Amino acid sequence: KAGVTQTPRYLIKTRGQQVTLSCSPISGHRSVSWYQQTPGQGLQFLFEYFSETQRNKGNFPGRFSGRQFSNSRSEMNVSTLELGDSALYLCASSLDAGGNTEAFFGQGTRLTVV
Amino acid sequence: GENVEQHPSTLSVQEGDSAVIKCTYSDSASNYFPWYKQELGKRPQLIIDIRSNVGEKKDQRIAVTLNKTAKHFSLHITETQPEDSAVYFCAAVWGYNKLIFGAGTRLAVHP
Numbered sequence: 001k002a003g004v005t006q007t008p009r010y011l012i013k014t015r016g017q018q019v020t021l022s023c024s025p026i027s028g029h030r031s032v033s034w035y036q037q038t039p040g041q042g043l044q045f046l047f048e049y050f051s052e053t054q055r056n057k058g059n060f061p062g063r064f065s066g067r068q069f070s071n072s073r074s075e076m077n078v079s080t081l082e083l084g085d086s087a088l089y090l091c092a093s094s095l096d097a098g099g100n101t102e103a104f105f106g107q108g109t110r111l112t113v114v
Numbered sequence: 115g116e117n118v119e120q121h122p123s124t125l126s127v128q129e130g131d132s133a134v135i136k137c138t139y140s141d142s143a144s145n146y147f148p149w150y151k152q153e154l155g156k157r158p159q160l161i162i163d164i165r166s167n168v169g170e171k172k173d174q175r176i177a178v179t180l181n182k183t184a185k186h187f188s189l190h191i192t193e194t195q196p197e198d199s200a201v202y203f204c205a206a207v208w209g210y211n212k213l214i215f216g217a218g219t220r221l222a223v224h225p
Binding site: 033035045048050058090094102103105106107108 | 146148150156157158159160163203208209210211212213214215216217218
């Protein structure tokens with residue numbers, strides 16, 4: 001059974017540009033969450049999607065957005081990139097809708113903004 | 115608000131010793147508390163979790179305890195080995211699959 005797959009693995013972008021990251025969950029998992037990991041702020045929750053609906057959102061500016069498709073694959077978009085957006089972006093998939101089951105992480109996309 | 119505090123931030127032990135990491139959480143967390151291990155350059159891996167209907171759970175050398183009244187939970191690793199060296203994160207869940215993580219504990223196990 002394939003794990004959570006994130007693409008691309010690495011990205012270098014320039015300030016002001018936008019970027020789209022992709023996440024394919026484990027087969028059968030319908031909940032996808034996104035996290036930002038930085039050395040200073042640790043692992044921070046961005047948002048969560050289930051059945052194409054955003055159910056939870058973290059404390060990030062509106063430049064961060066996401067969506068989920070009918071096959072449960074999810075994308076997140078960051079517009080008008082800033083240097084501080086440089087981070088490892090992780091997605092996690094879960095089987096259950098209720099928040100009480102295991103979340104499995106992808107390998108992440110390392111975004112560098114220059 | 116939604117918050118998880120984790121201590122210590124770094125922990126250094128000799129091989130064979132035990133290691134304990136403690137976390138506390140704020141109100142209204144759900145009933146699920148996972149622990150993740152993250153090795154350098156790798157994804158966080160779930161190593162053990164506990165639900166509020168149990169007070170302790172063990173899996174070989176790893177155990178987790180939960181005290182819902184006091185709002186704290188702990189990870190215990192016995193007979194540590196060099197391959198246990200990693201960053202460990204505790205987490206609590208708010209709402210639907212919203213994991214709030216502690217700041218992490220960097221564990222170093224010295225041979």
